[in-house]
Structure formats: C-alpha cells, structure tokens
Amino acid sequence: MSATPARLLLATALAVFAAAVHAALGPSYGGTLRVGVLDLPQSASPALPAGAGERLLARLVHDTLVHLEGETPEPALAASWTAAEDGREWRLALRPATFHDGTALGARDVVRSLRRFLRGPSPSAAHLAEQLDGGAAFRSGDASELPGLVAGEDWVALRFHSSPASPLAPLASPAAGITSAGGSGLGPFVPTVADPGERFDMTAFSAHVRGRPFLSRVLMLRFGTREEAAQALEREAVDMAVTGRAPQAPGSTLILRLDPSRAPFDRAGIRSAIARSLARDRIAPVLGSSSLPTRRLLPWVPAAPAAPGPLPARLLRGRATLAVARDVPATASRMLVAHFAALGLELHAAPYPPGALPPAPILLRFWEPELPDPLLAARELVSLAPAPAAAHRELRQATLSADPVERRLLLDGVAAAVEDHAVLIPVAVAPLSFETGPGVHGVAYAGSTPLLEDAWREIDPDGGPE
Amino acid sequence: MRGGRGYPAPVLHCALSALLAAAVELGAPAALPGPTLAGRVLDLALVDGRRVLALTSGELVLLRLGDRGLTPESRLPLPGPLAPVRQPGGMIAPAPGSAWVAASHLASPLLVQLDPRLSVRSRASRLPWSGAPAGLAFVDGTDLVDGAVSGLPPGPHLDLAPGLALSAVGRLLTANGPALGLRLGPPLSLPWPDVVVASGPAPPSPADELIAVGLLPEPHVLARLPVPGPVRGIVCDVHGERATALVAHGEPAGWLTVPLRRLP
Numbered sequence: 001m002s003a004t005p006a007r008l009l010l011a012t013a014l015a016v017f018a019a020a021v022h023a024a025l026g027p028s029y030g031g032t033l034r035v036g037v038l039d040l041p042q043s044a045s046p047a048l049p050a051g052a053g054e055r056l057l058a059r060l061v062h063d064t065l066v067h068l069e070g071e072t073p074e075p076a077l078a079a080s081w082t083a084a085e086d087g088r089e090w091r092l093a094l095r096p097a098t099f100h101d102g103t104a105l106g107a108r109d110v111v112r113s114l115r116r117f118l119r120g121p122s123p124s125a126a127h128l129a130e131q132l133d134g135g136a137a138f139r140s141g142d143a144s145e146l147p148g149l150v151a152g153e154d155w156v157a158l159r160f161h162s163s164p165a166s167p168l169a170p171l172a173s174p175a176a177g178i179t180s181a182g183g184s185g186l187g188p189f190v191p192t193v194a195d196p197g198e199r200f201d202m203t204a205f206s207a208h209v210r211g212r213p214f215l216s217r218v219l220m221l222r223f224g225t226r227e228e229a230a231q232a233l234e235r236e237a238v239d240m241a242v243t244g245r246a247p248q249a250p251g252s253t254l255i256l257r258l259d260p261s262r263a264p265f266d267r268a269g270i271r272s273a274i275a276r277s278l279a280r281d282r283i284a285p286v287l288g289s290s291s292l293p294t295r296r297l298l299p300w301v302p303a304a305p306a307a308p309g310p311l312p313a314r315l316l317r318g319r320a321t322l323a324v325a326r327d328v329p330a331t332a333s334r335m336l337v338a339h340f341a342a343l344g345l346e347l348h349a350a351p352y353p354p355g356a357l358p359p360a361p362i363l364l365r366f367w368e369p370e371l372p373d374p375l376l377a378a379r380e381l382v383s384l385a386p387a388p389a390a391a392h393r394e395l396r397q398a399t400l401s402a403d404p405v406e407r408r409l410l411l412d413g414v415a416a417a418v419e420d421h422a423v424l425i426p427v428a429v430a431p432l433s434f435e436t437g438p439g440v441h442g443v444a445y446a447g448s449t450p451l452l453e454d455a456w457r458e459i460d461p462d463g464g465p466e
Numbered sequence: 467m468r469g470g471r472g473y474p475a476p477v478l479h480c481a482l483s484a485l486l487a488a489a490v491e492l493g494a495p496a497a498l499p500g501p502t503l504a505g506r507v508l509d510l511a512l513v514d515g516r517r518v519l520a521l522t523s524g525e526l527v528l529l530r531l532g533d534r535g536l537t538p539e540s541r542l543p544l545p546g547p548l549a550p551v552r553q554p555g556g557m558i559a560p561a562p563g564s565a566w567v568a569a570s571h572l573a574s575p576l577l578v579q580l581d582p583r584l585s586v587r588s589r590a591s592r593l594p595w596s597g598a599p600a601g602l603a604f605v606d607g608t609d610l611v612d613g614a615v616s617g618l619p620p621g622p623h624l625d626l627a628p629g630l631a632l633s634a635v636g637r638l639l640t641a642n643g644p645a646l647g648l649r650l651g652p653p654l655s656l657p658w659p660d661v662v663v664a665s666g667p668a669p670p671s672p673a674d675e676l677i678a679v680g681l682l683p684e685p686h687v688l689a690r691l692p693v694p695g696p697v698r699g700i701v702c703d704v705h706g707e708r709a710t711a712l713v714a715h716g717e718p719a720g721w722l723t724v725p726l727r728r729l730p
Contacts, residue, residue: 025624025636025651025667027553029608211550212607441669454552458669459635 027442027456032217035434035452036229036241038327039353040222042196044185046113046177048122048370050353051327052242052432053220055174055368055449060202060218062177062185063209065092065110065156066168067446071373073168077105077178077186077209087163093155097209101184107151110178114149114156117176123380124170124370127399131164165399165407169373188213188453198222214442214456226329230435239437239457240450244288244329246433251448252368253299254287254328256336256425257385259361264316271422276309278339284428286331291430297415298377299368299429316345323352323360327432333364366432372447375399375407378414385424391417488660488680492691493725498712499535500721503527504543507714508556508569509653510699513580518701518712519565521556522719526567528584531703531712536721542584544572555609557593557602557626568593570604596628610634617641627654627662630681636667638685645685650677657702657709657726661688665697674715676700676724695720702726 037053046062049055066073078092097105118129118139129135132148150157160167170176179185186209189202200220206212221238223229229241258265258274265271280293296302322340324333337347340362352358367384369377375398382391391414398410418424432448439458444451505523513519518529518536525543529536548571556569561577564587568575575593579585592601595613602613610622615631619639623631631639636649649667651674656662660682666675674697678688695716702709709726 025649025665026669028634029553029605029610030634206607208607209550211552214552 026458027214027454028459029212029214029456030216031214031457031459032219033215033240033440033452033455033457034219034221034238036221036223036232036238038223038226038229038242040197040200040220044191044194044200045183046117046175046179046185048120048173048175050356051325051366052368052434052448053222056434056452057200057220058174058177059187059446059449059451060189061187061191062174062179063097063187064173064176064178065171068169068172068372071166071169073172076172077110078171081168083167085159087167088160089157090160090167091152091155091157092168095209097186098207099180099182099184099186100190100205101180101182102207103180103182103184105178105180105186107154107156109180110156111149111151112181113178114171114176115146117173118146118149120175122170122173122175122370123383124173124376125175126383127166127376127379128170130399131160131162131167133159133161162400163402165401165404166373166375169371169376173370175370189215189218208453210453213453215452218452224326226327233435233437236437239440240434240443242327242432243435244291244430244433246288246290246431246435251299251430252366252432253294253297253429254283254332254427255297255365255367256427257363257365258423258425259363260386260423262361265361265423268422270315271425272420273309273312273315274343275422275425277311277315277343278425278427279308279335280427281308283332283335284430286329286335287428287430288433290433291428294426294429295419296429297367297381297419297424297426298374300372301412301415311342313342313344315343316340319346319348320362321360322347322349323358323363324349325363325365326351326353327366328364332427336364366430368432368448374411378411381415381418381424385418387423388417388421391421488658488682488688489729490661490678490680490688491727491729492676492678492689493727495691495693495713495722495724498721498723500529500719501527501536501538502718506554506717507698507719508554509558510701510712510714511558511560511565512701512703513560513565516703517580519558519560519567519580520699520714520719521558521567521569523554523556523569523571526578526584528580540580540583542578542586544569545576545586548572549607551607551609553609555604555611555624557611559593559595566590566594568602568604570607570609575601595626602626619643625652625654627656630654630656630662632664638662638664638679640681640685642684648679648685648687650679651697653697653700655700655702655711657704657711658728661726661728663700663702663711663726665693665700666690670696676711676713678726691724693722 039051039053041054044061065078067076079095081092117125129139134147137143138146148159188208190205193201202218204213230243232238233241284291284293333349340347394410394413398407401407434450442454503522504525509521511519516531520527528540551571554571559566564579574589576586577588579587592603595602597616598613605622612621618631625632638645651665662679674693676691680688699714702711707728711724713722
C-alpha cells in the first residue's frame with residue numbers, strides 16, 4: 001500500500017473515531033481517595049450505621065457472610081449455602097479468607113460475631129433472633145446457649161424453629177460484620193489512624209478475599225453539613241462527598257416524626273392534618289434533583305405525590321423544638337419551620353448528629369432501611385416510632401406467611417397503617433448520593449452506599465514522585 | 467508487552483546512537499479471526515517465526531499466525547491456586563524453545579516448554595529478565611512489576627521492554643529518565659530499537675488507540691491509530707523496514723493486525 005492512501009485511510013479512521021478515542025491506562029493501583037461525609041462512628045467495630053458515612057466505613061473495613069443484591073442474598077464470606085429440614089436449617093460454607101490481623105477466618109469467628117450481632121440494637125438482629133432456635137432467650141440475655149447457631153470446621157448452620165421468610169437477609173446487615181477474636185475485620189481496607197467521629201484513615205488490605213483494592217488509601221473526613229461537604233468537593237479538598245446532588249435512585253426517605261405522647265400530637269386528627277398540609281412538592285427539590293415528594297415511607301415504593309391539603313390556620317400554638325438531623329439540608333428545615341409557623345407553632349430548629357434520638361417533640365431526619373428487604377424494612381418501620389396495633393398484627397402475619405404474594409400485600413399494609421397513623425410523616429424520597437470529583441472511576445453502589453473496592457483514581461504524574 | 471524482538475541493552479544503545487529520528491506510518495487495521503481465550507490477555511510474545519504465545523488471566527495459549535488468522539496449537543491452563551487479584555498483570559520472556567511466564571496471580575514464574583505441547587518445565591522465585599540481575603516480580607496483588615533494571619529508574623512499573631519502562635502513571639522511562647509531557651498505556655512493544663508502540667493513556671473506555679513513539683532524539687509521538695476496544699496485548703513481527711503489529715483488544719480478546727512502515 002502506498003503511503004498516501006494509507007495516510008488517507010488513517011486520517012479517515014481518526015476522523016471517525018475522534019470523538020471516542022480513549023485508551024486503557026487503568027484501573028491503576030495506588031493513590032488516596034479523600035471522602036467527605038456527615039457522620040462517622042466512634043469506633044470502626046461493626047454496628048448499626050446511623051448514616052451514609054457509617055455505612056460506607058462499615059463496607060470498607062468489614063465484610064459479611066452474604067450481600068444483598070436487591071432482596072436476594074449473594075455469596076460474600078459464605079461461598080454457598082444449602083437448605084434442609086423444609087427450610088428450617090441453612091448451612092453456609094465459608095470461603096477461605098484472612099483477617100487484617102493475619103489470622104484465618106474460621107467458623108468460630110462467625111459464631112462469635114453473630115452472637116454479638118444478635119444481642120445488638122439492629123432490627124435485623126431482632127428479626128433473626130426471633131426466628132432462630134433459642135434466639136429470643138439469647139438476645140434477651142436469659143440464656144447464653146444458642147442452639148440455633150452451630151459451627152462446623154469450615155461451615156456454620158442456622159437452625160430456625162419454623163421456615164422463615166428472608167432467612168439469610170439479616171446476615172447482610174453492616175452490624176453483622178465478621179471479626180477475628182482480636183476484633184479485626186477482613187474488609188478491603190485496614191483502619192490505621194482514627195480521630196473517632198471526625199476522621200478515619202485506612203490503607204489497602206493486600207490479602208483481601210477478592211484481591212487488594214486499587215486505591216492504596218482511603219481517608220474519610222466528617223463535615224458539619226452537606227453544603228460544607230459540597231464546597232470541599234468543589235475546591236478539591238476531597239475527591240468524593242455526600243452531597244445529594246448526584247442523580248441516583250432514591251434510597252432514603254425524609255421523615256417528620258411527631259411525638260404522640262405530647263400534646264397536641266397525641267391527637268390523631270391533628271397529626272393527620274399536619275401530614276395532609278405539607279407542601280411536599282416544594283420541599284423535595286431542595287433535597288436534590290433526583291428527589292421526589294411522597295406520601296409513602298418506604299423509599300423503594302413508587303413516590304405518591306399529592307397536592308397539599310388546606311392549611312388549617314391556628315391548628316397549633318406555642319413554641320417547640322424541631323430536632324434536625326445534621327444530614328438534612330438547612331433549606332428543608334427552614335421550609336418546615338415556616339410551614340409550622342403558618343400552622344401557629346413557632347419552631348426552633350436544633351441540629352443533632354445522625355443516629356442520635358433527641359427528646360424533641362418534632363424530629364426531621366432521613367431514614368434508610370438497614371437492609372433493602374421488605375420484611376426487615378417493615379419491621380424496622382414499626383420500631384422507629386409507636387405504631388398502631390394493625391401494623392403489628394399484619395407484620396406478625398407477614399412473618400408467618402409462606403406465600404410471597406400474600407406476604408408482600410401484608411407488608412404493604414404494615415407501611416400503610418404506619419402512614420395513616422401519621423406519627424412518621426413521609427415528606428420526600430431522596431438519594432443520599434455521593435458525588436465524585438474528576439479522575440475518580442469505578443465507584444459502584446449497593447443501594448445508596450458506595451463500594452470503593454474497585455474504585456481507582458487517575459494519578460497526576462506531575463503531582464509528586466512516582 | 468515487551469515486543470517482537472529482544473534487543474540486549476548494549477546493542478540497543480549502539481543502535482540508538484547510530485540512528486536518526488524515525489518516521490513511522492501506521493496503516494489501516496484489519497480484523498483477524500482468532501480463538502476465544504479464557505480471561506483477559508495479559509501479554510503476547512512472538513516465540514518463533516509465525517507463532518505467538520498469549521498469556522491470559524486463565525491460560526497460556528500457543529497460537530499459529532496464518533493467512534486465515536490465529537489458530538491455537540496448544541493450550542495450558544494456568545496452574546493453581548491462583549491468588550485473588552482484581553487486575554492481574556503478566557509478562558512473557560521468550561527463551562529458545564521455551565518461555566518464562568509470570569503473572570501476579572500465579573504463585574511463581576514458570577518456565578514453559580513450547581513443543582510438542584505447552585508444559586511446565588520448572589519454576590523460579592523471580593522472572594529472569596535481561597539487565598535485571600535479581601529478576602523481576604509483581605508487587606503483591608497488583609499489575610505492577612518491580613525489580614532493579616540497569617539503566618532504568620526504579621519501579622514499580624506497568625510494563626518493561628528492553629531499555630524502556632512504563633511507570634505506574636503511564637510515563638515512558640528511558641535510560642535518560644522520564645519522558646516529560648508524554649504518557650502512554652500498557653503494553654509496550656518495540657518493533658525497531660528507536661520506535662515503541664503502546665496504547666493510549668486515557669482511562670478505559672469502549673475504544674482505545676495505538677500510539678507509535680519515536681525515541682530519538684527525545685521520545686515523541688509519531689502516529690496514532692484508533693482501536694475499537696481497550697488494547698491488552700501488542701506484539702510486532704518485523705521484516706526490515708516493515709512490521710505487522712498483532713493487537714489483542716477487549717475481553718474476550720478480539721484481534722487486529724496493523725501494518726507499520728518506517729518512512730525514509
């Protein structure tokens with residue numbers, strides 16, 4: 001081929017591909033990712049996460065027997081499982097894995113970790129304990145034996161007193177992270193330096209069960225508000241931050257919680273009038289472009305917006321405190337304060353850290369179910385605030401139902417009963433989304449929690465010594 | 467990685483000193499039929515006249531390069547247990563009648579005999595490499611390769627070719643130090659002593675590019691060619707002033723041939 005036609009061909013090819021020419025430098029090993037969050041725990045031990053930051057930290061440091069893909073358990077530290085005894089016994093085979101302290105994962109580690117989980121505050125743990133043989137007595141502390149949890153050489157078995165719905169889903173709770181006897185985790189990153197509640201520094205775990213992560217280091221930093229975190233991202237003080245601005249499926253519900261033990265919220269009629277009057281369509285946009293107004297509590301139930309009802313003047317009177325979780329944008333709480341002022345109640349907004357439960361008569365917070373399992377979420381819902389008897393009754397029936405369709409209908413009924421009770425008032429569904437800066441790749445999501453195992457960043461060759 | 471011909475460092479140095487700046491043309495790529503390989507291509511090497519040894523994340527395959535495409539002659543699954551590595555790296559160092567093979571998820575480098583079929587002849591703790599008295603090894607759990615190579619800055623590196631390395635951030639390293647203002651993606655292939663062919667430096671996407679770089683007097687881009695998939699392996703078959711680059715791209719690998727010609 002002569003040079004000229006070849007050059008023409010090359011020029012044509014370049015023109016055709018010009019818009020799509022990208023290449024293959026990466027994923028790259030190395031680099032630090034700085035993540036801005038609004039909440040960090042006091043310790044990196046497995047616990048019920050209070051907010052997006054704690055969920056992220058749990059997934060970085062710890063791993064669980066199963067992960068949930070939607071509602072379906074997927075293998076994690078458990079490589080596989082089998083059911084026997086009509087679904088009353090589940091045996092999970094463990095994958096070979098190593099803890100951060102160098103010890104090998106064994107069935108005794110799993111049993112010790114799950115016993116800790118079962119006595120903790122997680123709603124999923126409460127559900128699992130109720131189903132396991134001897135679980136209720138163990139959870140309450142009345143017994144130290146737990147016949148429903150058995151260890152083999154490289155397997156563990158769960159024995160239930162009846163065939164439960166969602167038998168393995170609770171094991172995906174961040175609070176069910178498996179630790180060594182010394183308390184080490186086996187997640188992709190090893191915590192090295194911590195300023196509890198403010199900062200966690202982690203390095204890549206080279207012996208991670210799915211391989212060393214690409215990033216060499218993850219640094220989590222706490223910010224006071226979403227706005228501060230977003231500003232830090234804009235000035236490149238962090239590489240990733242929880243801002244709520246990134247388009248993502250809603251994973252949490254902004255809820256207003258009224259204390260039904262205090263007047264005037266002890267009157268169902270007043271609570272319902274407040275719920276009907278909320279201008280949800282004006283509040284939702286301030287939570288991010290993907291947010292939607294809703295009258296439904298579960299974030300994955302299609303949002304059900306409706307025009308606000310009449311604003312009943314002088315429905316309320318006096319003054320009260322509105323406790324506002326720190327991850328709620330200030331604009332949203334100001335709109336609520338203005339709304340209650342129009343109803344006759346003067347509110348003083350007081351921020352509180354995610355996870356705390358301040359004794360305020362009105363509370364504004366995001367709620368994301370511990371796990372995306374309908375049964376476990378419904379159970380959690382009735383534990384968030386006093387629920388009507390109908391909700392408890394339908395939850396009991398759903399737990400016992402072997403028919404998935406009937407169970408789903410009963411669970412919808414649980415949510416509807418809690419919504420009608422108007423102690424928990426849904427305002428909007430919103431993503432608690434993380435936003436990444438330029439050059440960050442490979443961030444996946446489990447629900448609204450980013451997974452940084454496969455994340456990597458482009459490293460500036462002129463940014464320092466190679 | 468590495469390229470079609472191995473040039474010992476002293477020979478390379480003399481050749482480089484004697485040559486003027488090269489001009490190279492990349493011709494139109496042509497798709498080449500080839501077998502489906504298990505896993506991602508980690509490295510390619512020309513082992514004799516018309517045969518190519520392909521190392522993937524799952525196997526070693528000896529391919530005959532014919533007019534109708536690539537035909538597998540022999541296959542050898544990588545011996546386990548394989549370590550969990552998110553993105554393994556691999557290197558082939560051809561030797562007479564055999565080849566040293568290393569991968570970051572393999573327990574140790576293997577000396578593989580080519581004929582009558584691929585078989586493991588022995589193992590070593592590190593990959594023998596010209597100019598690296600202590601050999602090379604992958605940094606645990608990564609695709610980065612480390613080892614002191616005479617005349618080159620210290621690693622870890624994304625790839626090595628005779629007298630050259632690609633740093634962890636895609637900077638071309640020569641005996642004269644890093645080539646400033648020029649970034650490339652792995653692998654590196656040397657069709658001529660003064661020309662290297664590599665992939666592009668952007669993050670992976672459905673398309674990639676081949677970049678020919680002249681090394682003298684300073685590294686500089688000679689030509690670019692779009693490739694419809696992330697480049698995973700390049701090996702050059704050289705005949706005088708002409709060469710054919712065999713390119714593995716995407717996963718499972720698709721194959722391309724690209725004619726290269728030195729211009730007067």
